[in-house]
Amino acid sequence: xxxxxxxxxxxxxxxxxxxxARLACAESCTGGWAAAVITATAGxxxxxxxxxxxxxxxxxxxxxxxxxxxxxxxxxxxxxxxxAMAAGALARSHAQIALAITGIAGPGGGSSSKxxxxxxxxxxxxxxxVSSETRLFPGDREAIRRSALIHALSGLLSRLExxxxxxx
Numbered sequence: 525x526x527x528x529x530x531x532x533x534x535x536x537x538x539x540x541x542x543x544x545a546r547l548a549c550a551e552s553c554t555g556g557w558a559a560a561v562i563t564a565t566a567g568x569x570x571x572x573x574x575x576x577x578x579x580x581x582x583x584x585x586x587x588x589x590x591x592x593x594x595x596x597x598x599x600x601x602x603x604x605x606x607x608a609m610a611a612g613a614l615a616r617s618h619a620q621i622a623l624a625i626t627g628i629a630g631p632g633g634g635s636s637s638k639x640x641x642x643x644x645x646x647x648x649x650x651x652x653x654v655s656s657e658t659r660l661f662p663g664d665r666e667a668i669r670r671s672a673l674i675h676a677l678s679g680l681l682s683r684l685e686x687x688x689x690x691x692x
Contacts, residue, residue, distance in 0.1 A: 525561060525564050528674070529561050529673070529674070530561075530564070530565070532561075532674065532677045532678065532681070533561050533562050533564065533565040533568075533677065534565055535681055536562070536571075536677055536680055536681050536684070537562070537565050537567065537568055537570075537571050537572075539681060539684035539685055540571035540621070540684065541567075541570060541571050543620075543684065545571070545619075545620040545621050545649075545684075546571055546572065546573040546618065546619045546620055546621075547562070547571060547572050547573060547619055547621055547622065547623070547680070548573050548574050548575065548576070548613040548614060548616075548617040548619035548621075548622040548623075549562070549574075549575040549576065549613065549622070549623055549624075549625075550575075550576045550578060550588055550609040550610055550612065550613040550622060550623070550624040550625070551575065551576065551577050551578070551624070551625050551626075552577075552578055552579055552584070552600065552609075552625060552626040552627065553625060553626060553627040553628065553629045553643060553668075553669060553672060554625050554669050554672055554673050554676075555577055555579065555669075556575060556577040557669060557670075557673050558575070558623070558625065558673055558676060558677065559572070559575030559577075561673065561677070562575075573617050573618050573619035574617050574619070576588060576609075576612075576613055576616070578590075578609065581595050581600055584600065584605065584608075584609060584612075587612070587616065588608065588609050588612025588613060588616065589608070589612045589615065589616070590605055590608040590609055590612060591608060594608050599638070600626055601626055601627055601628055601638050601642055601643075601644055602626075602644055603644050603646065603656040603657065603658055605626055605644065606624045606625070606626050606644040606645055606646035606656050607624070607646045607648070607654050607656045609624035609626060609646065610622045610623060610624035610646035610647060610648035610654060610656075611648055611654060613648075614648055614649075614650060620649060620650050621647070621648065621649040621650075621680070621683075621684070622647070622648045622649075623645070623646065623647050623648075623676050623677075623679070623680050624645065624646040624647075624648075625643065625644075625645055625672055625673070625676050626643070626644050627641075627642055627643030627644060627668070627672055628640050628641065628642050628643070629641075629643075629665045629668045629669050629672075630664070630665050630668060631664070631665060639660065640668070641660045641661045641662060641663070641668050642658065642659075642660055643658070643659055643660075643661060643668070643671075643672040643675070644656065644657070644658045645657055645658070645659070645672075645675065645676055645679060647679055647680055647683050649683070655683070657679075659671075659672075659675055661675075
């Protein structure tokens with residue numbers, strides 16, 4: 525693992541440890557890379573609860589309870605699906621916070637509305653607002669997946685270090 529990913533994972537781990545929280549990951553286009561980076565960090569068993577690699581729509585439905593209506597209406601690569609994936613990871617784990625990543629890493633599979641490099645993210649904490657966003661990353665398959673991983677973990681870190689947003 526390179527120094528940037530190692531430092532990011534260690535920072536996420538330290539923030540989760542300070543809060544006594546554990547993380548669950550729901551991944552599609554990154555294929556478990558987030559979980560691999562996290563578990564490469566010594567002591568991660570104290571703050572990483574589990575990961576879900578849900579590459580197919582069936583896996584998203586079966587493992588994370590992503591509604592079939594969400595997938596048919598918005599597609600697997602959508603903020604709606606990412607939000608359902610993160611919520612499902614929380615519901616199907618003992619974690620207090622979850623992240624989700626779903627996207628089109630290429631080289632094929634893109635469209636005019638969702639080109640290769642489109643990746644949707646969500647972060648979800650129990651009893652707090654779910655947040656999501658979409659980014660378009662340049663590069664080949666590996667570059668897109670790496671950028672998605674860095675963005676997901678950086679987004680998690682900023683949410684862990686920022687003020688909590690409690691759902692009324």
